[in-house]
Amino acid sequence: MSPAPTTDAPVTDAPATDATGRLSLWLRDRSEPDWSAAVAHRFTGELIAGTVADDVMRRYLIQDHRFVDSFVALLGAAIAAADRFDARIPLTRFAAMVTSDENDYFLRAFDALGVTEAMRRDTPDHSATTAFQALMTEARLTADYPCCLAVLVVAEWSYLTWAARADGRLPDRFEHAEWITLHDNPFFRDFVGWLVSELDRVGPTLDDDARARVEDLFRRAVAAERAFFDAAYQNGRD
Numbered sequence: 001m002s003p004a005p006t007t008d009a010p011v012t013d014a015p016a017t018d019a020t021g022r023l024s025l026w027l028r029d030r031s032e033p034d035w036s037a038a039v040a041h042r043f044t045g046e047l048i049a050g051t052v053a054d055d056v057m058r059r060y061l062i063q064d065h066r067f068v069d070s071f072v073a074l075l076g077a078a079i080a081a082a083d084r085f086d087a088r089i090p091l092t093r094f095a096a097m098v099t100s101d102e103n104d105y106f107l108r109a110f111d112a113l114g115v116t117e118a119m120r121r122d123t124p125d126h127s128a129t130t131a132f133q134a135l136m137t138e139a140r141l142t143a144d145y146p147c148c149l150a151v152l153v154v155a156e157w158s159y160l161t162w163a164a165r166a167d168g169r170l171p172d173r174f175e176h177a178e179w180i181t182l183h184d185n186p187f188f189r190d191f192v193g194w195l196v197s198e199l200d201r202v203g204p205t206l207d208d209d210a211r212a213r214v215e216d217l218f219r220r221a222v223a224a225e226r227a228f229f230d231a232a233y234q235n236g237r238d
């Protein structure tokens, strides 16, 4: 006879991976309903249809440009914390891409939308931006590769997921179209596939506490993505 359980935990407690053993898929499931709300957000639907109002696009891009700064710092922490050189290479290449192509898009889009340097300077951070930056800083300061990966994976995987929904249809204006193709192109797809596989690779090495920390960061990052899209529709500070 097996010993009586010593805790109240149900014996059917779900394992901390999905049926295929992939931590990433388990985390994505655990982050519902925020995951689905983020990748099917009104903003992403309007972007694909080319119908985002200019003031919404301005608000979003001004805030997102600030997001990217903290994101690159987090990427740097992941490069430093990675457990092997093979992982540092794709992360470093990606950091180079984010600081070249993507920054160029922002500057051209600001120009086309009439966003001046003064407007960028004088627009306060939205609370959704501050919260997301704080989360990225928290992940960065753990100096722990799985924790850094958790937040990077959310930022990349959620963007690939909504951008892939365009399925080849692109709106006319480059401000909309390029924001989609930046997040759904062969290089980005490969990178996100690799990043997700990194989380799956390190998953089995985590003990319960470490996995709980990764889960907490992952879920809060998904909620932050959702709130960040919501913020583009809020006129004012919060």
Ligand SMILES: Cc1ncc(C[n+]2csc(CCO)c2C)c(N)n1
Pocket: 064, 067, 068, 071, 098, 102, 154, 155, 156, 159, 182, 183, 225, 228
């Ligand atoms: C709130 C927010 N979350 C995720 C991304 C996605 N993202 C940030 S940097 C980067 C790398 C190159 O595009 C990507 C995909 C974003 N832009 N804004």
